[in-house]
Amino acid sequence: MRYSNLILPAVFGLLLSACTPSEPPAEAMQTDGDVVMERAQARWDALIAADHEAGYGYYSPGFREQMTLVDFTIDLRSRPVQWVAAEVVSADCEGDRCTVETEVEYRVPSAPAQMSGMGNRRPIEETWIRIDDTWWFVPGA
Numbered sequence: 001m002r003y004s005n006l007i008l009p010a011v012f013g014l015l016l017s018a019c020t021p022s023e024p025p026a027e028a029m030q031t032d033g034d035v036v037m038e039r040a041q042a043r044w045d046a047l048i049a050a051d052h053e054a055g056y057g058y059y060s061p062g063f064r065e066q067m068t069l070v071d072f073t074i075d076l077r078s079r080p081v082q083w084v085a086a087e088v089v090s091a092d093c094e095g096d097r098c099t100v101e102t103e104v105e106y107r108v109p110s111a112p113a114q115m116s117g118m119g120n121r122r123p124i125e126e127t128w129i130r131i132d133d134t135w136w137f138v139p140g141a
Helices: 004-019 032-048 052-056 061-066 069-077
Strands: 082-094 097-107 119-131 134-138
Touching: 032 052, 032 082, 032 097, 032 119, 032 134, 052 069, 061 134, 082 119
Parallel strands: none
Antiparallel strands: 082 097, 097 119, 119 134
């Protein structure tokens, strides 16, 4: 028995396996909805942690042209509602626009005595748009 009869098929198999395409990176397999949901969750996580600068970074360039970081921070600190938790539930995307649904848990610390500190949870819808391959939150859209 000749060794070339055994080695040749093995070498040929190795060469063929080197030609097969590898799996694309995980980032390439993400849908627009996946990307938007990740960014939306990161924005909420920053806002809940009172990291106003990080949260501000997810707002659209147009919003940031109209409101400075200082004004944004003042606005957030003056709200009577305190966000406690947020969970991004879904994203429905068409073209360069996504509607994101998020379950937000909040408290109203300044409510009348009997209701002070009581919390609630409700769904909200947000609009995100794509500009130059980046997804941005658009408040009030």
